[in-house]
Amino acid sequence: MKKTAALSVALTALTLTLTAHADVDVKLGSKERVTRLFAYPNNCNVICFRDWTLEQTVEHYLKQSVQRDGYSSAQVRVVNDNDQLHATITGVPDGYDKPLTSLLDAGDLAYSGARKLNADGKFAYNWYLFLPLGMALENRKSVELLHFPPDYSLTQAQDYLRSATSDRWAALLTDNGIPADQTPAFQTIIDIAPIAAPSNAGKDLEGVYGYFNDYQTTMVKQVSQSSTGTSLPMVAFGAPVRSWIKEQYKVEVPVLGLATISPAAGQNVSVIGSNHPSYIWYAADKSNYGGDQTKADEAGLKVMGQDLSAACWQAGMGQKPESDGAALLKKCTTQWQVTDKVQTCKLFYTSVRKLTPDQAAAKCRTGSVGRQLDQLRKPLPQMTRQPAA
Structure with a gap:
């Protein structure tokens, strides 16, 4: 048997x-x-x-x-x-x-x-x-x-x-x-x-x-x-x-x-x-803001927050297609633009500005960047020149 x-x-x-x-x-x-x-x-x-x-x-x-x-x-x-x-x-x-x-x-x-x-x-x-x-x-x-x-x-x-x-x-x-x-x-x-x-x-x-x-x-x-x-x-x-x-x-x-x-x-x-x-490299180019590095960083941080949120939605929906897309997007934007906004900042400075993790961490502790982080959910700074379509 x-x-x-x-x-x-x-x-x-x-x-x-x-x-x-x-x-x-x-x-x-x-x-x-x-x-x-x-x-x-x-x-x-x-x-x-x-x-x-x-x-x-x-x-x-x-x-x-x-x-x-x-x-x-x-x-x-x-x-x-x-x-x-x-x-x-x-x-x-x-x-x-x-x-x-x-x-x-x-x-x-x-x-x-x-x-x-x-x-x-x-x-x-x-x-x-x-x-x-x-x-x-x-x-x-x-x-x-x-x-x-x-x-x-x-x-x-x-x-x-x-x-x-x-x-x-x-x-x-x-x-x-x-x-x-x-x-x-x-x-x-x-x-x-x-x-x-x-x-x-x-x-x-x-x-x-x-x-x-x-x-x-x-x-x-x-x-x-x-x-x-x-x-x-x-x-x-x-x-x-x-x-x-x-x-x-x-x-x-x-x-x-x-x-x-x-x-x-x-x-x-x-x-x-x-x-x-690839848009982030254009948005974060200071020549688009008359050479103003602060505005360029604000724009880059804004786009970084958007991109991380979109990738978060993609990752979540890809793993569970039956998920509530709107609820997941709200969770993702809250994560990357509010709860983990300092991590968003660090990822911007390491991946786009090519700073070391320690340099990025120091940058994201400064007062000016703290102000920039508060701009994550606001419109992009006005560019002096616009991208091609």
């Missing part, structure tokens, strides 16, 4: 193991299709920065995805069979191919939009079509809606999450209790312009969003829903993105404002408005 029970347990465990770790085969499409969807070659100017084949390039991004989904032992192999590429992924759950196939199908829509943009003479010579490759495909916690990826994420890092923008926000998530190795699950990115461009190209990209409408709405519909059907919280970063949300879904999402959008019938997604992660 004991042997039978032990055998039953062993068979059950084996079944669960096989269910959890299957071999998944993904048909990627023709060599031509895969070449354009994976921006291949990622950086070749006579000499290739990384001298990879198309198959190696695809493997690189798929390995990033399986790692960020938490399948550390998964293996990826991409082969070309008569100019048709397919990937075999081992050590992932059955069905893991579905979100990848959906991403590539959405990529076809992005490619069509980019071709039309180029035909109309609006695609710049130093832009690259770049899909959000290497993101977590299955174990996502939240979605980040952004403007466009910086070109170096493609040409240098070949990692969609390697940017000053993503790095700073990951740090804010860790400040809100998310372990550093788990932040990629919270940072599944959709850019409204799937174009890798120089970091200062934001103004130039105005007017291109309409070319990617089918891609944008398809991605929001797909990515904002978990593999179990749960709607994931979304952060809308920066003025262009918040304006896009208003135009597309007819809702206002100011900084630290909440809204609900419906990407598909019966699908309700909670959205919070946020500053762009």
Whole structure:
């Protein structure tokens, strides 16, 4: 009897193991299709920065995805069979191919939009079509809606999450209790312009969003829903993105404002408005205030408090999507703008002003900074020059 029970347990465990770790085969499409969807070659100017084949390039991004989904032992192999590429992924759950196939199908829509943009003479010579490759495909916690990826994420890092923008926000998530190795699950990115461009190209990209409408709405519909059907919280970063949300879904999402959008019938997604992660460096630049360092610090502290509050909401909703978003936001703003405002101050001076922890602590004890801390919940100081949209 004991042997039978032990055998039953062993068979059950084996079944669960096989269910959890299957071999998944993904048909990627023709060599031509895969070449354009994976921006291949990622950086070749006579000499290739990384001298990879198309198959190696695809493997690189798929390995990033399986790692960020938490399948550390998964293996990826991409082969070309008569100019048709397919990937075999081992050590992932059955069905893991579905979100990848959906991403590539959405990529076809992005490619069509980019071709039309180029035909109309609006695609710049130093832009690259770049899909959000290497993101977590299955174990996502939240979605980040952004403007466009910086070109170096493609040409240098070949990692969609390697940017000053993503790095700073990951740090804010860790400040809100998310372990550093788990932040990629919270940072599944959709850019409204799937174009890798120089970091200062934001103004130039105005007017291109309409070319990617089918891609944008398809991605929001797909990515904002978990593999179990749960709607994931979304952060809308920066003025262009918040304006896009208003135009597309007819809702206002100011900084630290909440809204609900419906990407598909019966699908309700909670959205919070946020500053762009890189905005703080502009807001805290004293040249915007006639050289007044005090006003620049006041502005930086204000933005730091807002950003920590938004990241706090994202972390909380990502872990418990069923939470009351408004109650959580109130708790987060109270934490970072009232209760822990001295910690907010220290994080500003260490991460933005690059002071040591001791220097930051001393700075946050001074009378002038104490006054600045009281400004956390008030409007930003008036700038002498305004940022580009």
